[in-house]
Amino acid sequence: MNTHHALHAFDNGQALATALSASIAGKLRDAIAARGEALMAVSGGSTPKRLFEVLSNETLDWPRVTVTLVDERWVPDTDERSNARLVESLLLQRKAADAEFVPLYTEAATPEAGIGEVRTRVAALKQPFDVIVLGMGPDGHTASFFPGGDRLSEALDASNSVLVLPMRAPGAGEPRITFTLPVLLKARALYLHIQGDDKRDVLAAAEQPGSALPIASVLRADRPLDIYWCP
Numbered sequence: 528m529n530t531h532h533a534l535h536a537f538d539n540g541q542a543l544a545t546a547l548s549a550s551i552a553g554k555l556r557d558a559i560a561a562r563g564e565a566l567m568a569v570s571g572g573s574t575p576k577r578l579f580e581v582l583s584n585e586t587l588d589w590p591r592v593t594v595t596l597v598d599e600r601w602v603p604d605t606d607e608r609s610n611a612r613l614v615e616s617l618l619l620q621r622k623a624a625d626a627e628f629v630p631l632y633t634e635a636a637t638p639e640a641g642i643g644e645v646r647t648r649v650a651a652l653k654q655p656f657d658v659i660v661l662g663m664g665p666d667g668h669t670a671s672f673f674p675g676g677d678r679l680s681e682a683l684d685a686s687n688s689v690l691v692l693p694m695r696a697p698g699a700g701e702p703r704i705t706f707t708l709p710v711l712l713k714a715r716a717l718y719l720h721i722q723g724d725d726k727r728d729v730l731a732a733a734e735q736p737g738s739a740l741p742i743a744s745v746l747r748a749d750r751p752l753d754i755y756w757c758p
């Protein structure tokens with residue numbers, strides 16, 4: 528394992544969510560104390576559900592927190608596949624109801640058509656992110672860096688100054704929009720949240736030298752990464 532990484536292993540999802548939520552809340556409080564505001568990007572999919580519920584009950588100055596997504600499926604938030612829908616229904620509730628949310632979806636027909644508006648939105652965010660929480664799919668994708676993605680090399684290019692890109696891939700389900708790797712790697716605090724023995728095995732494969740799995744680009748980076756895992 529990369530010496531910059533810390534692996535936090537838990538017996539179950541509730542214990543993981545409690546610990547990860549406390550760590551994230553601490554980083555958000557630190558950001559508010561230092562700069563008067565905090566900026567966080569979270570992942571979608573199925574893994575963060577319990578985390579979002581716990582995090583939404585953390586006591587902090589939520590109106591000073593801006594939340595966006597690491598990546599989005601190009602569907603409206605009425606669609607069950609929408610990552611925004613997940614965040615709105617589970618995270619932006621309870622104590623976190625007054626956090627500001629910046630969605631990555633527009634009503635344009637495709638992410639390629641909507642990318643201009645999304646770029647304007649995300650350029651207005653005061654970066655770097657204070658907190659980024661990544662997930663990982665069983666195919667080794669993180670954010671919307673999918674194996675075989677049409678703009679994967681652009682998204683992973685360390686010298687790319689573009690903040691967000693459209694992405695299409697055979698395994699992606701629908702067209703996507705994603706923050707690029709350089710943005711993720713500049714975050715003040717970067718977490719990887721995964722659950723299941725299968726994903727631990729994918730992670731181990733990605734840690735092998737020369738791995739082409741997209742998550743390997745994050746693992747190889749010369750920066751701290753906190754990995755939260757449970758069976």
Ligand SMILES: O=C1O[C@H](COP(=O)(O)O)[C@@H](O)[C@H](O)[C@H]1O
Binds near residue numbers: 572573574669
């Ligand atoms: O499609 C996506 O999948 C990944 C992983 O999701 P999970 O359901 O396996 O937890 C997620 O990190 C990403 O944000 C999402 O768009």
